[in-house]
Amino acid sequence: MREVAVLGVGQTKFGELWDRSFREIGIEAGLQSLVDAKLSSADLGALFLGNMASGSLISQEHIAPLILDYAGLAGRHLPAVRVEGGGASGALALHQGYLAVASGLYDYVVVGGAEKLTDVPDATAADISSSAADHEWEVVFGATLPALWALMARRHMHLYGTTREQLAAVPVHAHDMAGKNPNAHYRNKLTIEQVLGAGPVAEPLGVLDCAPFSDGAAAVVLGPLEEARRHTDTPIRIAASQVACDTIALQNRQEFTTLESTVVAARHAFAQARRAPRDVRVAEIHDAYSISALMALEDLGFVEKGRAGAEFASGRFGRDGPLTVNPSGGLKAQGRPFGAVGVAQVVEIVRQLRGEAKDRQVDGASFGLAHDVGGTGATSVVHLLERTN
């Protein structure tokens, strides 16, 4: 199997991009990543695109060749493949791009993620976000995606004594980080009081515990590590790319304060990279809801099960700690364009490992992790990335 490296990255602003179409944002991110990789489109072998719900959102399926086409590449008749796994679509697309280069059938590929959520009313976007849970056995009974995560939060509070204030520390951290990210959907500061005082979505989760619906796109260029130095002085090796799945519905799990899919994907990823959680200096993790981030820290092996609330509230995961979490602002504050998220996480980690993250640079970052989740954890994807010089 060939070693694979990230050679270029690109990303649009995340937010309410009412004046820009799905195809426009998809192309912007893709072309940025090609320029960044110093690659001409003539070198490109394929496109893999992560997107969750373009059929429901913009009545358009078959979007991978559409993006290729509007990027001016239709004449080369390259393969273009869309990959979907709820909110994990972007990271799954990266896994497919990784396999494509690792197999040797393709040399250079672009992996993009894009979603246009604000062309429909918020209530419709909320319905569509819930289509990543079990429609037949959860959603039709009113158990929407935030309601299901709220169940997990309640159970975590019950079992481990996690407090409402500890949950609220997650969005406060996210907005604090996003303040230095020009691409972020929300850059305003939040206080614990504001989070606690915000209207309820599904108790204990309030409006400010839930990531927003955003438009946005991100892209990375992958290629063989052995040729990476022709394109960049700081090639970033994909040390591991692992996917794991679980039941689509919460009720079929043994317990739900852990995402087994994350536990397994992380275990496989650290085994593939021959590294341990303590080696990670910077991580982008899934924080679609406050509880998601706490569970992720535990399931990825960064803290003991049940301890994430207290550890997070202590400020341990800030910019100066041994492990900096979500320097981009995460899904909560950078934004949550479903299919773009998993790719954007990797864009941020690559920028951090290259030392190109400007105001939000984490010191001494040479090994990083990206963690993307679909629905209530029926899919988890973990990527480990390493600076090779």
Next chain:
Amino acid sequence: MREVAVLGVGQTKFGELWDRSFREIGIEAGLQSLVDAKLSSADLGALFLGNMASGSLISQEHIAPLILDYAGLAGRHLPAVRVEGGGASGALALHQGYLAVASGLYDYVVVGGAEKLTDVPDATAADISSSAADHEWEVVFGATLPALWALMARRHMHLYGTTREQLAAVPVHAHDMAGKNPNAHYRNKLTIEQVLGAGPVAEPLGVLDCAPFSDGAAAVVLGPLEEARRHTDTPIRIAASQVACDTIALQNRQEFTTLESTVVAARHAFAQARRAPRDVRVAEIHDAYSISALMALEDLGFVEKGRAGAEFASGRFGRDGPLTVNPSGGLKAQGRPFGAVGVAQVVEIVRQLRGEAKDRQVDGASFGLAHDVGGTGATSVVHLLERTN
């Protein structure tokens, strides 16, 4: 790159399966393929699922882990990935499964394709089928998928003298073949007169020139060729797996009596396999509309451009000819559950190459082709399959 073989196949009946859910048909095909491969689910490494529009059709995205879950495999936390490319979704999923095994990261994978089209009204299914064309520049102006293929048919008639009767020979052939396929949606015989007399959909195409909306699922098990003999006496090698794309909208093409995506995918596939079109004894090709099959025969290199109408009407592609086309009955008569089609084509070719196609067995079949198309050809996928003993 490792050589990849098909070790097992499975398929449900295609048709109006009103008493069965999406998850039920997906599981039936998958389990059949595992049994056929003499593989326990404990050997399995991943699932790749082709599906076009479950979000719009059954309000359910994130369906790959759902199928894995309902197959009883959630406890193993295997990776499960959905792939989408309009009507080519199934063949694209097969390409991803092929890359997964070829890369060496996975040993045994299931590739499934499934679609449940009859849970919505036909008019809704028609709308959804058109979401594989360009929504913004074609569909909103009334250019639905059959209307676009009708334009191609008119142009083919104008340029090459293809006749209405020659087009009608395509569904007549399809129904004739499907008469021997117990899984087919339609097994009744058709006459040229019936096809010509059927109500118009988009002239020159009538109702009987258009493949139906079907429910159905199909699956194959892939593994490394070097281990294939442990599972089967007749391993079928994937000699080539190639994808090519083109503009999403017809108006942006140089001309539209050829699908350049098919021409390129076929050229790459024959180069990868070091074989030529004349080596193919049996082929499953895209015949969603009568004109689709004629263009495919030309674009795949089986007949000279412009000659397919005459050649097809001569009966050359029947069971006893040098090249038998669509022994399953094709999309027209076996049925057209979008995301399942590309996988079902490969199931049929594998059965033919193994000599297990019963009443519809094609004599001397040792090398076959499967050709799947999305929309109006923004995606084409070509697989070449070879019996290795």
